[in-house]
Amino acid sequence: MTKLKLILSISLIIGVAIPTLHVYAASSTTGTAIIFDSLSKSDAIVYSIENAVTPDSGKELVGWLVSDDAKTNKSTGAMTISDTGAIAHTFDQSSTGYSGDNLLDSFASIVITQETIGSNPTAPSSSIVHSYSVPSGSISHIRKLTTDFTSITSELNIAITEASKASSSSSLAAGNQVLEKVVNAIEGPNGSNYGDLDKNGTTESVGDGTGLLVHLAAATSANAISGAGGNATVDTHGKLVDTNTGNANSLLVQARDEAIALSSETNSTIFNLNIARIAVLLQNARDGIDADASGTIESTTGEGAVRQAYVETQKMATFNITGDAAPVTPVVETPSVGDSLVPVSIKLVLVFAALLLVMGTGSLLARKLI
Numbered sequence: 001m002t003k004l005k006l007i008l009s010i011s012l013i014i015g016v017a018i019p020t021l022h023v024y025a026a027s028s029t030t031g032t033a034i035i036f037d038s039l040s041k042s043d044a045i046v047y048s049i050e051n052a053v054t055p056d057s058g059k060e061l062v063g064w065l066v067s068d069d070a071k072t073n074k075s076t077g078a079m080t081i082s083d084t085g086a087i088a089h090t091f092d093q094s095s096t097g098y099s100g101d102n103l104l105d106s107f108a109s110i111v112i113t114q115e116t117i118g119s120n121p122t123a124p125s126s127s128i129v130h131s132y133s134v135p136s137g138s139i140s141h142i143r144k145l146t147t148d149f150t151s152i153t154s155e156l157n158i159a160i161t162e163a164s165k166a167s168s169s170s171s172l173a174a175g176n177q178v179l180e181k182v183v184n185a186i187e188g189p190n191g192s193n194y195g196d197l198d199k200n201g202t203t204e205s206v207g208d209g210t211g212l213l214v215h216l217a218a219a220t221s222a223n224a225i226s227g228a229g230g231n232a233t234v235d236t237h238g239k240l241v242d243t244n245t246g247n248a249n250s251l252l253v254q255a256r257d258e259a260i261a262l263s264s265e266t267n268s269t270i271f272n273l274n275i276a277r278i279a280v281l282l283q284n285a286r287d288g289i290d291a292d293a294s295g296t297i298e299s300t301t302g303e304g305a306v307r308q309a310y311v312e313t314q315k316m317a318t319f320n321i322t323g324d325a326a327p328v329t330p331v332v333e334t335p336s337v338g339d340s341l342v343p344v345s346i347k348l349v350l351v352f353a354a355l356l357l358v359m360g361t362g363s364l365l366a367r368k369l370i
Helices: 003-017 139-168 172-187 212-218 222-226 232-262 268-287 306-316 341-369
Strands: 021-024 028-036 044-050 059-067 073-079 087-091 107-116 128-133 319-324 328-332
Touching: 028 306, 044 059, 044 073, 059 087, 073 087, 073 107, 107 319, 128 319, 139 172, 139 212, 139 222, 139 232, 139 268, 139 306, 172 212, 172 232, 172 268, 212 232, 222 232, 232 268, 232 306, 268 306
Parallel strands: none
Antiparallel strands: 021 328, 028 044, 028 319, 044 087, 059 073, 059 107, 107 128
16 A cells, blocks of 8 residues: 555544534624614613624623713613524513613613623623723713704694694684794794794794704704714714704705795685695604605605604714624534434544554554665
8 A cells, every 4th residue: 555545544534533623713793782762762772783792601691781970780681692693682661670761861881791691680790791882072962962852853843733723724814823933933033034924013933932943053963073082983973963954954944935935825725725835844854754765764865854863863872882702612513312422432432543543554654664
């Protein structure tokens, strides 16, 4: 037998005899945790994670929200990892520990820890797998923006309710009185179009008396972005906030201008045909427009408005989950039936036989070389 044949034979035997080991390389964990509205404002959070870290034996991953001063922790529950290493976990009104509190107002950081399965701890362990904090220079501005957009939505609701009354007005005079209130609610007392639109000697308005355009002008992401220190998440969603408020501003200006033009209409039929459009424009400024008929109102020019600006503000406070997942412990493939010691014993015998063969072959080769 030639040296080549001997070597190939040895390799074949060793390949059969030695158990197969599967070692999974560490993969990069990526994901987010985003606070959203469920039953009340910012009262829920959803985790979406890929390539999650595999917890140690007897352990499970638990998410925690951490207060600004790091003195208060809120468990968002144990998370289930799918066979593909993904986590899709939601903490909301159906979850243990849900209180309906505004999570964005109370917490600025997140940690994911390993905890003993079923222990339901009241505080996170020191075994931290992931952690993330919203930039400290941004969080107060983000919180203020969510409050601003909540107030703007309420003001829009008042204006929409008022505009809807015009279509059922008993006369042009009554209809114009409604238009005056809507225009003034949009413009605000310092606006050039604010005043006695229907010329009845009394200036009337609805809402808080500030003006929707004034509120929108103040609801900018500039301070949150400047305080973020270059954080890409704050910057990206902050710019989308401003895109949406720009759309809402344009719709409000259009509603104001059309209301002013309609107030000079003397034909009641034409007036009634056009008055409903004012309410629609106000609704669009609140809810946005699915301009491309995609089924989703996106944060793009011509689509998103105040509701979308509010959601993008919440997303400015996205908790980014990153890091290298721990490698999976190598496992020996063995049959799933019978005594588990039998296949192991057989493989040990084969390995030992292969070693003897290698030693014997080495001796023969050595003799031939002498």
